[in-house]
Amino acid sequence: MENKTDSFIIKNFKENFIFFDGAMGTMLQSSGLEIGELPEILNISNPETIINIHKAYLDAGSDIITTNTFGANRLKLAGSTYSPSQIISAAISNAKAAISEYDSKKYIALDIGPIGSLLAPMGTLEFDEAYDIFKEQVLAGKEAGADIILIETMTDIYEVKAAILAAKENSDLPVFCTMSFQKNGRTFIGTDVATFVAVAEGLGADVLGANCSLGPSQLQEIVDDLVKYSSVPVMIQANAGLPKYKDNTTYYDIGPSEYSKQIELMARKGVSILGGCCGTTPLYIKSIKDVLSNLKVKEVTYKGLTTCTSSSNTVFLGDGVRIIGERINPTGKKLLKEALRSSDLEYIIEEAIRQQECGADILDVNVGLPGIDEKEMMTNVITEIQTLIPLPLQIDSADAKVIEAAARIYNGKPIINSVNGKKESMEAIFPIVKKYGCLVIGLTLDEEGLPKTAKKRLEIASKLIDTAKTYGIPEESILIDPLVLTVSAEQEAVMETLKSIPLIKNKYNVKIVLGASNVSFGLPNRTLMNTTYLAMALAYGLDAPITDPTNDAIMGVIRAYRVLANEDKGSKDYVSVYANTPSSTSDHDASKDSSMLGSNNKTLVDSYLKDIIIKGLKDEARPVTLDLLKQYDSLDIVNKYMMPALDIVGDKYEKEEIFLPQLLRSAETSKEVFEVIKEDLIKKDNLDSKVMEGDKIVMATVYGDIHDIGKNIVKLILENYGYNIIDLGKDVPIERIVDVAKEENVKLVGLSALMTTTVKNMELTIKTLKEALPNVKVMVGGAVLTADYAKEIGADYYSSDAKGAVDIAKEVFK
Amino acid sequence: MKTRYQLRTNQIKSNQIDVNIEEVLRYLQYKSNDIDEETLRVLKESILEIKEISELRYVYRIIDIDKNDTSISFNNEFSINSKDLSKLFKASDKVAVLASTLGLAVEKRIRYYSITNLSKAVIFDACATTYIEALCDYIEEEIREIAKEENCGITFRFSPGYGDVPISHQGDILRTLNATKLIGLNASESSILIPRKSVTAFIGLDKSNTTKSIAKSCKKCNLFKTCTYSKEGGNCGK
Numbered sequence A: 001m002e003n004k005t006d007s008f009i010i011k012n013f014k015e016n017f018i019f020f021d022g023a024m025g026t027m028l029q030s031s032g033l034e035i036g037e038l039p040e041i042l043n044i045s046n047p048e049t050i051i052n053i054h055k056a057y058l059d060a061g062s063d064i065i066t067t068n069t070f071g072a073n074r075l076k077l078a079g080s081t082y083s084p085s086q087i088i089s090a091a092i093s094n095a096k097a098a099i100s101e102y103d104s105k106k107y108i109a110l111d112i113g114p115i116g117s118l119l120a121p122m123g124t125l126e127f128d129e130a131y132d133i134f135k136e137q138v139l140a141g142k143e144a145g146a147d148i149i150l151i152e153t154m155t156d157i158y159e160v161k162a163a164i165l166a167a168k169e170n171s172d173l174p175v176f177c178t179m180s181f182q183k184n185g186r187t188f189i190g191t192d193v194a195t196f197v198a199v200a201e202g203l204g205a206d207v208l209g210a211n212c213s214l215g216p217s218q219l220q221e222i223v224d225d226l227v228k229y230s231s232v233p234v235m236i237q238a239n240a241g242l243p244k245y246k247d248n249t250t251y252y253d254i255g256p257s258e259y260s261k262q263i264e265l266m267a268r269k270g271v272s273i274l275g276g277c278c279g280t281t282p283l284y285i286k287s288i289k290d291v292l293s294n295l296k297v298k299e300v301t302y303k304g305l306t307t308c309t310s311s312s313n314t315v316f317l318g319d320g321v322r323i324i325g326e327r328i329n330p331t332g333k334k335l336l337k338e339a340l341r342s343s344d345l346e347y348i349i350e351e352a353i354r355q356q357e358c359g360a361d362i363l364d365v366n367v368g369l370p371g372i373d374e375k376e377m378m379t380n381v382i383t384e385i386q387t388l389i390p391l392p393l394q395i396d397s398a399d400a401k402v403i404e405a406a407a408r409i410y411n412g413k414p415i416i417n418s419v420n421g422k423k424e425s426m427e428a429i430f431p432i433v434k435k436y437g438c439l440v441i442g443l444t445l446d447e448e449g450l451p452k453t454a455k456k457r458l459e460i461a462s463k464l465i466d467t468a469k470t471y472g473i474p475e476e477s478i479l480i481d482p483l484v485l486t487v488s489a490e491q492e493a494v495m496e497t498l499k500s501i502p503l504i505k506n507k508y509n510v511k512i513v514l515g516a517s518n519v520s521f522g523l524p525n526r527t528l529m530n531t532t533y534l535a536m537a538l539a540y541g542l543d544a545p546i547t548d549p550t551n552d553a554i555m556g557v558i559r560a561y562r563v564l565a566n567e568d569k570g571s572k573d574y575v576s577v578y579a580n581t582p583s584s585t586s587d588h589d590a591s592k593d594s595s596m597l598g599s600n601n602k603t604l605v606d607s608y609l610k611d612i613i614i615k616g617l618k619d620e621a622r623p624v625t626l627d628l629l630k631q632y633d634s635l636d637i638v639n640k641y642m643m644p645a646l647d648i649v650g651d652k653y654e655k656e657e658i659f660l661p662q663l664l665r666s667a668e669t670s671k672e673v674f675e676v677i678k679e680d681l682i683k684k685d686n687l688d689s690k691v692m693e694g695d696k697i698v699m700a701t702v703y704g705d706i707h708d709i710g711k712n713i714v715k716l717i718l719e720n721y722g723y724n725i726i727d728l729g730k731d732v733p734i735e736r737i738v739d740v741a742k743e744e745n746v747k748l749v750g751l752s753a754l755m756t757t758t759v760k761n762m763e764l765t766i767k768t769l770k771e772a773l774p775n776v777k778v779m780v781g782g783a784v785l786t787a788d789y790a791k792e793i794g795a796d797y798y799s800s801d802a803k804g805a806v807d808i809a810k811e812v813f814k
Numbered sequence B: 001m002k003t004r005y006q007l008r009t010n011q012i013k014s015n016q017i018d019v020n021i022e023e024v025l026r027y028l029q030y031k032s033n034d035i036d037e038e039t040l041r042v043l044k045e046s047i048l049e050i051k052e053i054s055e056l057r058y059v060y061r062i063i064d065i066d067k068n069d070t071s072i073s074f075n076n077e078f079s080i081n082s083k084d085l086s087k088l089f090k091a092s093d094k095v096a097v098l099a100s101t102l103g104l105a106v107e108k109r110i111r112y113y114s115i116t117n118l119s120k121a122v123i124f125d126a127c128a129t130t131y132i133e134a135l136c137d138y139i140e141e142e143i144r145e146i147a148k149e150e151n152c153g154i155t156f157r158f159s160p161g162y163g164d165v166p167i168s169h170q171g172d173i174l175r176t177l178n179a180t181k182l183i184g185l186n187a188s189e190s191s192i193l194i195p196r197k198s199v200t201a202f203i204g205l206d207k208s209n210t211t212k213s214i215a216k217s218c219k220k221c222n223l224f225k226t227c228t229y230s231k232e233g234g235n236c237g238k
Helices: A008-013 A025-030 A039-045 A047-060 A084-099 A127-144 A157-170 A193-203 A220-229 A256-269 A282-291 A334-341 A345-358 A374-388 A400-409 A423-436 A454-470 A491-507 A526-540 A552-564 A569-578 A591-597 A602-615 A618-629 A634-654 A660-683 A709-720 A734-743 A756-772 A787-792 A802-812 B021-027 B037-053 B083-088 B104-116 B118-149 B167-177 B179-183
Strands: A064-066 A107-112 A148-154 A175-179 A207-211 A234-238 A243-246 A249-252 A273-276 A307-309 A314-316 A324-328 A362-365 A393-396 A415-420 A439-443 A478-481 A511-515 A544-547 A696-701 A724-727 A748-752 A777-781 B007-012 B056-067 B071-074 B078-081 B092-101 B198-206
Touching: A025 A039, A025 A047, A039 A047, A039 A084, A047 A064, A047 A084, A047 A282, A064 A084, A084 A107, A084 A127, A107 A127, A127 A157, A148 A157, A157 A175, A157 A193, A175 A234, A193 A207, A193 A220, A193 A307, A193 A314, A207 A220, A220 A234, A220 A256, A234 A256, A243 B007, A256 A273, A256 A282, A273 A282, A324 A345, A334 A345, A334 A660, A345 A362, A345 A374, A345 B104, A362 A374, A374 A393, A374 A400, A374 B104, A393 A400, A400 A423, A415 A423, A415 A454, A423 A439, A423 A454, A439 A454, A454 A478, A454 A491, A491 A511, A491 A526, A526 A544, A526 A552, A544 A552, A552 A569, A602 A618, A602 A634, A602 A660, A618 A634, A618 A660, A634 A660, A634 A802, A660 A709, A660 B037, A660 B118, A696 A709, A696 A734, A709 A724, A709 A748, A709 A777, A709 A802, A709 B104, A709 B118, A734 A748, A734 A756, A748 A756, A748 A802, A756 A777, A756 B167, A777 A802, B021 B037, B021 B118, B037 B104, B037 B118, B056 B118, B056 B167, B056 B179, B071 B083, B071 B092, B078 B167, B083 B198, B092 B118, B092 B167, B092 B179, B104 B118, B118 B198, B167 B179, B167 B198
Parallel strands: A064 A107, A107 A148, A148 A175, A175 A207, A207 A234, A234 A273, A324 A362, A324 A544, A362 A393, A393 A415, A415 A439, A439 A478, A478 A511, A511 A544, A696 A724, A696 A748, A748 A777
Antiparallel strands: A243 A249, A307 A314, B007 B056, B056 B071, B056 B092, B071 B078, B092 B198
16 A cells, blocks of 8 residues: 555646645735625626636646635625525636636635634534534535535644545545644644644545645745655645735745745655645746656655544554553442542543543543443543543443544544454444544454464454455554453463464554453452563563553553663653652642641641641642541531631631632632542442532533633532532533533522623523523623623522622522 | 735744733732732742743734724724724724734643642633733834834724623634734634633824823723722723
8 A cells, every 4th residue: 555545636647746726815916806805705706807816827837726715614604695605616617617728637626714713622613513514615516516625724633624524424525635834833723743644644635734824944844744644645835935024015025936946845855736825826836837847756655653643642652652541431430430420520530630640641531331321421521631631532432333423523533442353343343443534442352252372363353454454444553452361260371462462563563452450350469460461561562551550560660661672761751750759849748747647646637637728738638638537427527627617718818818819729628628528438338428418509601601710610619618519611502501400400500601792691591591490590600790780681699709609509508 | 005915923932021920919819919928839830831831923904994983994894883992093094903812722721720720720810811911012012113103102902892892893803814824813603712812902003192191981991890900999001
């Protein structure tokens, strides 16, 4: 497989360069037309001008011309009298009219630019809506006779995903896709070239590249990365240099000859499709065509890299040990089960962050639990984790429907966990892997069960890899898990798993993953067994253990292995971790003292907890609370120590002795105490304790609004007072708030809105809530609200701060 | 040549702009100088962090305006019905329309802290607000120089959301400046700027050259009720 692109267009050109056109906007401006807000309308109001621009580029030697449809989507055209399909069909007619005058074969690329509204969760445009917007453009373009779909000037890889999916699912046209990078090698939204290539190539883009934002010389480093990672042809449409200002006019600073010198350099590096962006004209196209006339296209090499990504970060597997964190999996974890049942995403996110901090490269996400909607939970958890941390995720489910839903909304290129050698499994999973361009873990078991020998493992791996290829999935997209056996049960077969690793790797370009902790099942000192086995597996060629990165012994083995395998050069990482005896650099290093207090010094411990809360020493809350739990009932700890401490803090705040950051530190400390108590109760199966049954309040930042610091402050303080907050997050659709309020049968809903524009949605939410649940009370807050305004929009209560919200809650639940 | 071409975009290094700690404390509503050690430590740490991850970008354009008592037209591209703006620009034929941002990394970090460390989120957010305002002050000086060449002074900086100008005009400003493409600034359907630590504003090139006499009425400001300056008996100087 030397070239992944089967596109007829690319094949037609074989060893020749393909020339696009240059800027449309620049040409429109110099044509002297008065440009309104939407240049796309000129397709209908002034077709001659557009046709002439196309012709000028065709005369200069362009093989492919780009329709004047950059912003022809339903959001950008909202204010005009034309629909996207009217504009697109006119634009393609214009392109056809221009082409009809030429004998040689020319092609039309349907231009699709960014929608102009950021996708959720960063913005508020839903992924499915973005998909629909692109779909409308693709269908119109296909209908009108476009030859190519050109998705260009993108900065958001999530939007790229929506656009490529829309193009692939609704047409058979080849898809060319370019993103705009800044000098730092990333787009405005934070995607780097490696990530772009991994995601776009996985989704099936036929050509990819970079355009706009920079001149050709500034794009050279971007080009280096593109040709380094891409297995499909690379295209570049640079600006005519950087914008300069003189005599109150803007111009681009390099001319056609300098431009084409830089382009020649790109062509020598391996770029085969060339054109121009802002500031370029037919002169530039003619010039690059002349310069390249004696040059041959450099053949695209197949890279065969195994990569998974988030939206901003690519992990290369096979390039040293990579750690897949296994902790987000409810099997055998009471606390996580409870968090899933109560939709407590916060707990799950904390697990994700902790694993990241401990050194995980990838996180496995499994939320399968009887009685919960796994699909909804999986997509919610993935979205939430992806908003906060940049690690790629591994979608782990036994249900293909859950996997497909998650793979679709995933922002980047995920790993699917898993497929196995059973026919049924392969038929369900491989189409998803192919369509969304994922990596997949293949388990070496099939209809005959778990094999005993290394040879049989290799056979199943071969079956998986060969079958995957029939779906168009290359072998480097497969990670084989040769499945560990439990040594206490099948001691003679344990080595077979390890022996299969080199067998498989010698034959195929696949990477090996392994969940290693089952080996020790049923034996004492499991950590010793697990770490020894892990070390052996690494030596046999394991690429990515699926393990617990918060376990120091396991991480120790991996760090040591990295030194011994010459991955951790100069033992830098190893030394930085182990050279200094671990000492906390925190300003408050009293945590160690808390254990010294022991349980015999009663009064000291008692006052110490109060003190910790008042001073806001969060790190010390856990050990001290655990100590207290040895001798006190949980309710006593809350009532005797926590509440009085909070009262003191509240009092100091009102007297302006302390200010908001300090108040919050105390509240966070207090929350930690509460968490420790709750965890203790869950572990003891004591779910009926009074501490667990706070009155429920639903809280949300209203639809369209993304400000949530204020809401989170109110939530935190209410939690301190024992209320059970169901936090729906930000930008929450009205129906969702109503549904949850109904389901949970809550008496009080708290809403936040910070903008004049979103107070309307708050009003609508209150109205809908009151219609569905006449008895529910609504309290509101947010910078633009006042008590009067709140009343006007139908709220029962208004508060300007968290303290007020507590008073309201007390009144509602009295 | 039409003013459409008079567009400047730039990126500056974060060490060119400083964060004033006093200002941050005011956003945090500290009313005394009695800041505790831990808050000060987190505040300083936040400033370093923000400076490290910010990408200070801005774009502005000097636009010809047509005006009457109740409305301003910006080169026929868009218009705003506003008595406040008409009054502010009574001695202006040209207005600088600007957009600036700290970039998306700061936005992401604020979201991260607002889930993982709320007390830091509050401090971090205040530092970022101070920083973007300081960037606007820097841009304002550039515009003052341009105004000088035209023998003009400048009016104060007026952003959508002030007075009678609704934030729904964010989209107009971003479009006219091509700001999404040039500096990565977006507006949501509810006209929330994303990244949020971004500012759009108008600054008039004032022929009367009497910048200081044009003081905004505090009572007309949307923030009047929550303004911490006025609570202290002062004003924001605008």
